[in-house]
Amino acid sequence: MPIPRAVPKRPPSEGRRFFLGGFPLVILILGILGIGSCQYNLSKMTSAVGQASDNTLAEPGIAVLAIRGEIISTEWAVKAVKNWQADANVKALLIRIDSPGGLVAPCQELSVALRSFRKPKVASMGSVAASGGFYIAVATDTIYANPGTITGSIGVIMEAIEFSGAMEKLGVRSEVIKSGRYKDSGSPFRAMRPDEREVLQGMLMNVYEQFVADVLKGRSLMTEEAVRALADGRVYSGEEAKLLGLVDEIGGYEEALLEAVRRGGLPLDKEPGITYEDGQISLLGQLISGDLPFLDPVKSAAASGLTMKYIYRPGLF
Secondary structure, eight states: OOOOOSSOOOOOOOOOOOOOOHHHHHHHHHHHHHHHHHHHHHHHHHHHTTOOOOOOOSSSEEEEEEEESSBSOOHHHHHHHHHHHHOTTEEEEEEEEEEOEEEHHHHHHHHHHHHHOOSOEEEEEEEEEETHHHHHHTTSSEEEEOTTOEEEOOSOEEEOOOOHHHHHHHTOOOOOOOSSTTTTTTOTTSOOOHHHHHHHHHHHHHHHHHHHHHHHHHOTTSOHHHHHHHOSSOEEEHHHHHHHTSOSEEOOHHHHHHHHHHHTTOOTTSOOEEEEEEOOOOHHHHHHHTOOGGGHHHHHHHSSSOEEEEEOOSSOO
C-alpha cells in the first residue's frame, strides 16, 4: 500500500542559464530554491503555530497525523484531531510519531485530545518515539514500532544552566529582589541550594506520577509494578518494547496504515482516501522564524526559567 505524500512534487523549473560566477550564483540558486518551495511551505509555517487545515475527505478514509521533532506546541494537532472527530468520512486515525518528546503540557494536551477521539486510532513509531513521543502513542488503541525504533524513556527532566562562575571571572554580579525564598529557583546567575533542589524534585516527581498513570491507562494489560520497573528513563528498541508490553506489534508505516484501514471498516483491497496533517515547517520557514531544530537544546538551556519535559535527550548536543 503506497505511503501518502505530504508534500506534492514541485513541477520542474524551466531551465535558464545565468552567466554569473562564484558567490552571487550560489545566492541566486538558493533564493530560487527557497522561493520555489515557499508557496507550499507557507501553509506549513501557519499550521506550525496552531492552525490546522480544514482537510476533509470526499469519501470514507483515514486521517494521518505526523508528529516530528521536539514537541513545543500541539495546538495545530489538537485542532486537527477535533476536526476529524466531526468528519463522518474519517473512519480511523493513524498517528505517525518520529519524536524524542518535548514539553510536558503540549504532550498532555494532545494525549487528552486523542483519548477523546471516539474512532479507532493507531500509532506508528518511526526512528524515535521516546518519552513524550511514547506518552502520545499510549493514548491510541494499537501501537506499531519498527524493530529498531528507539522508544520508552518514561520519565521527566528539568533543565537549567548555571554560569555564575563565568560571571565571577568577568566581574559581573547579579542582584535580585524577590518576594519569597524560592522565587528565583533555577536562576542561571547562582548555584542551586539543596532545599531548592528538593522542592523542584518534588514537583518533578508529581509530573512523573502523571506520566506513569497515563501509561497505565493506555497499557491496560500491564501491571503498575511492571510499568514502574520500566519507567526509570531508559530507552528500549522496538523489539524489546514489544516483548515488554510497551508496544503491540512490530511493523512500519504501511502495516500500521493497514491496521487503521481494517479497524475503520474500510475495504482492504482498495487504497484508502487519506487526509494528512504535519506541523513541520520548511527549511526556509525555519530560517525566517529562527526555529531551527538543531538549536532546540541550546534554546532550552538558555531560556529563562525552568521547563519540565517528557523528552529523551542524553546530552545538550
